[in-house]
Amino acid sequence: QVQLEESGTGSAQAGGSLRLSCAASGYIRSYMCMGWFRQAPGKEREAVATITTAGGSTYYADSVKGRFTISKDNTKTKNTVSLQMNSLKREDTAMYYCAAATEWWTRCPPLGREADFNYWGQGTQVTVSS
DSSP: OEEEEEEOOEEEETTOOEEEEEEEEESOOSSOEEEEEEEOTTSOOEEEEEEETTTOOEEEOTTTTTTEEEEEEEOSSOEEEEEEEOSOOGGGOEEEEEEEETTOOSSOOGGGOGGGOOEEOOOEEEEEEO
């Protein structure tokens, strides 16, 4: 079992910044894919960014490219992934979920394919106001 603990929920004004973090613990692999997804009210959940804990290869949704940065910090017992969100827009308002794809070792599912992520955090709310 893998546990994902998210932190960094909050609010910001448009143009501002927020940082989310996710710590994976438990039966974690040294190499796996981790990512952030989001779901806005009335919309389907979408991949925001993913990263391999091995080489740090990243994927970003077009809507966040140039504004969001995903990064990793690995130890023997914990993998931590952070999402730095800059130049926030109202449309970034959503519940953000951390996820792990433990069967993907050296690369991530293409385009952040949700079905391949087998562990999920409980979600953290991000609200951007104008």
